[in-house]
Amino acid sequence: MKKTLIAALVALFAWTATAQAQLPSVTLKGMDGREVRTDTLHLSNGGRPIIIDFFATWCKPCNRELDAIAEVYDEWVEETGVKLIAVSIDQAHNLNKVKPLVDQHGWDYDVLLDPNSEFKLAMGIPGAIPYTLIVDGKGQVVYRHNGYIEGAEQELIAKVRELTAQ
Numbered sequence: 001m002k003k004t005l006i007a008a009l010v011a012l013f014a015w016t017a018t019a020q021a022q023l024p025s026v027t028l029k030g031m032d033g034r035e036v037r038t039d040t041l042h043l044s045n046g047g048r049p050i051i052i053d054f055f056a057t058w059c060k061p062c063n064r065e066l067d068a069i070a071e072v073y074d075e076w077v078e079e080t081g082v083k084l085i086a087v088s089i090d091q092a093h094n095l096n097k098v099k100p101l102v103d104q105h106g107w108d109y110d111v112l113l114d115p116n117s118e119f120k121l122a123m124g125i126p127g128a129i130p131y132t133l134i135v136d137g138k139g140q141v142v143y144r145h146n147g148y149i150e151g152a153e154q155e156l157i158a159k160v161r162e163l164t165a166q
Helices: 002-020 038-046 060-080 092-103 116-121 154-163
Strands: 027-030 033-035 050-055 083-088 110-113 133-135 143-144
Touching: 002 050, 002 083, 027 050, 033 038, 033 154, 038 050, 038 083, 050 060, 060 092, 060 154, 083 092
Parallel strands: 050 083, 083 110
Antiparallel strands: 027 033, 027 110, 050 133, 133 143
């Protein structure tokens, strides 16, 4: 019985990972009000990888992760052409806090708003954030990471470098 349950869970995880390999089509808004379809995000970077980072204004580890990446982001862009898209999952009543936070931290990322967590749920992302994805130039999710500890951004750029070396 135990082996059957484990096999079923492994199969379910494999199916979920495969089913979520491509970006789903959800319409989000940028901080400037423009609408963006998530299934076309990879097209915004000319075939180079993108990093999608789910965060919230109240999430301290999220802010630390985005700050750590900001310190090296220009170098990453120059070296690999990677683009980071930060997706706020703040609920509608907190959306007015997103732009001041981004401005205060000086984050030079595209920021999209997902107040109903539609994109997050469509990606099969569990409740905990930060949650980071790397998407290749074809729109395939090739890397997922949950949480943040100091230095984790080095693993992130290593994965991007692997993609750009191919």
